[in-house]
Amino acid sequence: MASGQHSTDDNINFGKNYVVLNLDLMTVLIDVVKDTEEGRAFISGRARWNDAVHKMSSRPPVIFIALFFNPGEPELAQDAPxxxxxxxxxxxxxxxxxxxxxxxxxxxxxxIVLQKTRWYAGAGNSLGQNLKARDIDTVIIRLRYNVLELPLEQHQEYSQVMLRSLLPKMNLRVISIDEALKEVE
Structure with a gap:
């Protein structure tokens, strides 16, 4: 997903200063899906996009957000949703x-790899400060057909609600990996 603007010919414009934000690509979650058809497609697409971004000569900041907790510190109550x-x-x-x-x-x-302590990517870390310090005007989060929601049996239902309803209502443009790759190439 990119919150980038449309240009007059409907090409994608990532803005003046953009960042690529990768959410929850931790081993514990990838291991759950890696042997499924949906998981293989997700991993392939995300790896393809990530590799292309890393090969860019003028590369944007790349931020990975991982959910983890410090031993002995109850950042998340066991009975919380x-x-x-x-x-x-x-x-x-x-x-x-x-x-x-x-x-x-x-x-x-x-x-940049940051910890988060809740579902929100900025919970318990310096994500907001990183974006502000770099004067970021566009955040590339997820790309169409490159969303994988868990539990896997609910993937289709949740991803469609997110991609077709929630994100467009927030005035966020959803693009495909191929569209994003075309822009960075």
Whole structure:
């Protein structure tokens, strides 16, 4: 998804200063879906986009957001709705291999990896400060056909609501990976 503007010929314009924001690409979640048709398509598309961004000569900032918690610090109550949703996936302990960005996605020394402690990408981290300091006018989050919602059996239903209803109502433009790749090439 890009909140970029339309140009007069309907090409995509990512704006003057944009950032690529990658959400929840942690090993613990990717392992749940990697052997499914939907998971393979998701991983392939995200890896293709991530690789293209990393190859750009004038590359935008790339930020990865990962959900994890510090041992002994109850950032998320076990009986909270979010706590119940993630309980079956493990502890999401800081520093564990489970919460590292999955190895199928390139992360290098120029990338920023931030912790989040809730579903909101900016919860418990400096995301807002990073965007403001870089004078970011466009955030590329997710791309059409490149959204994977868990639990997997509810993927179609939730992704369609998000992509067709919620995001357009927030005046956010949803584009495909191919459209995004065309823009960066």
């Amino acid at each position: 979010s706590g119940k949703l993630i309980r079956d996936f493990g502890s999401f302990a800081a520093g564990s291999s489970a919460v590292q960005i999955a190895p199928c996605f390139k992360v290098d020394c120029e990338d």
